[in-house]
Amino acid sequence: xxxxxxxxxxxxxxxxxxxxxxxxxxxxxxxxxxxxxxxxxxxxxxxxxxxxxxxxxxxxxxxxxxxxxxxxxxxxxxxxxxxxxxxxxxxxxxxxxxxxxxxxxxxxxxxxxxxxxxxxxxxxxxxxxxxxxxxxxxxxxxxxxxxxxxxxxxxxxxxxxxxxxxxxxxxxxxxxxxxxxxxxxxxxxxxxxxxxxxxxxxxxxxxxxxxxxxxxxxxxxxxxxxxxxxxxxxxxxxxxxxxxxxxxxxxxxxxxxxxxxxxxxxxxxxxxxxxxxxxxxxxxxxxxxxxxxxxx
Numbered sequence: 351x352x353x354x355x356x357x358x359x360x361x362x363x364x365x366x367x368x369x370x371x372x373x374x375x376x377x378x379x380x381x382x383x384x385x386x387x388x389x390x391x392x393x394x395x396x397x398x399x400x401x402x403x404x405x406x407x408x409x410x411x412x413x414x415x416x417x418x419x420x421x422x423x424x425x426x427x428x429x430x431x432x433x434x435x436x437x438x439x440x441x442x443x444x445x446x447x448x449x450x451x452x453x454x455x456x457x458x459x460x461x462x463x464x465x466x467x468x469x470x471x472x473x474x475x476x477x478x479x480x481x482x483x484x485x486x487x488x489x490x491x492x493x494x495x496x497x498x499x500x501x502x503x504x505x506x507x508x509x510x511x512x513x514x515x516x517x518x519x520x521x522x523x524x525x526x527x528x529x530x531x532x533x534x535x536x537x538x539x540x541x542x543x544x545x546x547x548x549x550x551x552x553x554x555x556x557x558x559x560x561x562x563x564x565x566x567x568x569x570x571x572x573x574x575x576x577x578x579x580x581x582x583x584x585x586x587x588x589x590x591x592x593x594x595x596x597x598x599x600x601x602x603x604x605x606x607x608x609x610x611x612x613x614x615x616x617x618x619x620x621x622x623x624x625x626x627x628x629x630x631x632x633x634x635x636x637x638x639x640x641x642x643x644x645x646x
Contacts, residue, residue, distance in 0.1 A: 351378070351466075352412055354404065354437070356385040356428045357419030357444075364444055367455035368419070369395050374462055383413065385431065406431050406490075413437050415465060415617065421445020422537075426593040429477070429494045429614050438472055440465070440617040447631055449536050450494075452622050464619050471618050475533045475549055476573060477610035478592075486590060486597045492610045493592035495534030499581060499605070500526035500559065500589040502598065507562060508583035514575050519556075522566065526559035526589075529577060529607050536628075544568040549624055554607075578606035 353375060360368065375382050376398040383402045384392065404410065410432065418428040418441045425441045432439060441451025442458060453461045464470050477492045485491070501508045510522045530539035532547040535555055540546065542557040545568065554577065557568040571577070581588055586601050629635045 351414050352381040352383070354383045354385070354410055354413045354416045354431075355388065355419065356416065356424070356431055357388040357391075358421075358424045359391045360419070360444055364455060365394060367458055368392070371417075371458050371462070372397055374459065378462075378466065383410075388419070404431075410435055410437055415440060417442060418451060419444060420451065422448060422450045423594055425450045426494050430490050430492075432614070433492075434612045436612055436615050438615045438617045440470075449627060449631055450533070450616065452627060453619070461619060465617070469620050471620070473549055473616045473618050474613040475616055476531050476552070476613055478529060478531050478534075478554070479608050479610040480590070480592055481604075481606045481608070482590065482599070483604040486599055486603070487592060487595065490595060491592070493534075493595075494531065494614055495537045495593045496528050496530040496539060496591075497607050498526055498528045498538065498559075498589070498591040499579060500591065500596075501583065502585060502587055502589055505585045506583065507560075508581060508585070508588060510558075511580040511582070512556065513578045514571055516576075516578070519569075520566070522558045523562040524558040524560055524566075527579070528555075528557045528559060530555040530557065531573070536631075539568070542568065545570070546628070554609075573609040576606055576608045578604075581605070 382398050383404050386403050386405045389403050416432055416437050416439045418425040418439055428439055442453045443451035477494055478497050479492045480497050499510055507523055510527045512519045528539050528542055532549050532551045535547040539555050539557045542559055544555045544557040552573050553570050554573050555568055555570055558566055587598050589596050590599050
């Protein structure tokens with residue numbers, strides 16, 4: 351078996367858990383590859399002698415699983431390493447909320463055992479693709495959560511003229527606009543008043559950020575749509591963002607988004623599903639009127 355690992359710098363209390371992870375993989379004679387940026391943070395650990403290092407854009411064919419060690423942001427970044435290779439990703443949560451990375455450090459041994467036994471399911475998560483002219487994302491033109499158009503710093507609001515399949519929808523006077531996937535419905539879109547969608551829903555959410563018109567509300571559209579934009583405002587520069595990757599662009603740039611041709615494959619252990627994650631992360635069900643048998 352071959353497993354690739356991507357992660358972020360970690361606190362000292364995480365070191366024993368990571369050491370246990372590498373020791374277990376070595377004992378099972380797993381071929382381990384570690385992302386270059388993460389490998390630079392592992393100097394204090396004993397690593398397998400056969401460990402190899404990879405970088406973004408490297409061919410990971412032949413890899414069975416990818417472990418993402420960090421928070422949800424780390425998993426979003428891990429998706430860009432995997433791309434169209436669609437290798438299953440398991441998120442180990444060393445961050446805070448953990449909607450996507452659902453395995454705690456203490457659960458690493460059980461999670462590894464589940465991987466080797468095949469006691470898990472795969473969830474296909476749709477991605478959003480951004481077409482820009484000129485290209486500003488350097489080939490990393492897809493995201494798992496959302497695409498955003500935002501004003502810069504404290505400048506005045508912007509106007510985002512929005513079209514669906516070439517047909518005019520609305521001109522949003524706002525601080526920006528978010529187009530979210532179902533996975534991203536619990537992220538930035540949620541804070542903009544957008545709905546929560548189940549991961550298998552084939553839709554996008556268009557949600558304005560701090561709209562000037564209070565009667566403007568988030569809109570759900572089919573993800574087979576092509577959504578295009580024209581941006582104007584007093585500033586000559588705006589921000590475009592795919593998940594956590596933001597770039598400053600000039601006014602007049604041509605922008606459109608659509609569903610990506612491939613999906614991200616997320617590993618879900620048998621005791622974890624989206625509804626249980628909603629209850630545990632958003633504290634749904636914490637109501638004394640609920641029957642005692644309904645646990646969070």
